[in-house]
Amino acid sequence: MFTPDYRNLQKAAQNIEVQRFPLYEHIICPEIAEAVLGKSFSQLIHGDYADKKEYFRNYCEFFRQMGYDTISGNHKKGVIQYRAILNGIPLRNSFVSAGVL
Numbered sequence: 001m002f003t004p005d006y007r008n009l010q011k012a013a014q015n016i017e018v019q020r021f022p023l024y025e026h027i028i029c030p031e032i033a034e035a036v037l038g039k040s041f042s043q044l045i046h047g048d049y050a051d052k053k054e055y056f057r058n059y060c061e062f063f064r065q066m067g068y069d070t071i072s073g074n075h076k077k078g079v080i081q082y083r084a085i086l087n088g089i090p091l092r093n094s095f096v097s098a099g100v101l
Contacts, residue, residue: 004069022069030055033062 008022030042037058044055063071 008069
């Protein structure tokens with residue numbers, strides 16, 4: 001049986017060899033987790049304490065079932081909500097001045 005181990009990710013981040021490559025995802029959309037688990041729970045995040053507890057129980061179960069070593073994510077909307085915002089960020093200039101491009 002698979003046992004998640006956050007230390008794999010910790011060691012990889014420190015450039016220390018690990019027994020197996022850690023599985024990590026920064027953000028998983030709760031609606032995707034719902035589809036994988038076959039149950040609806042994403043709206044529970046807006047409820048009371050018991051609802052939130054159930055939300056995180058299901059959210060964490062998704063990571064365990066999928067074989068991730070950590071549970072991660074940001075449970076609020078990101079800064080970039082649509083393409084026009086992304087297009088307005090002068091990233092290319094930042095990369096050019098840093099010598100990356």
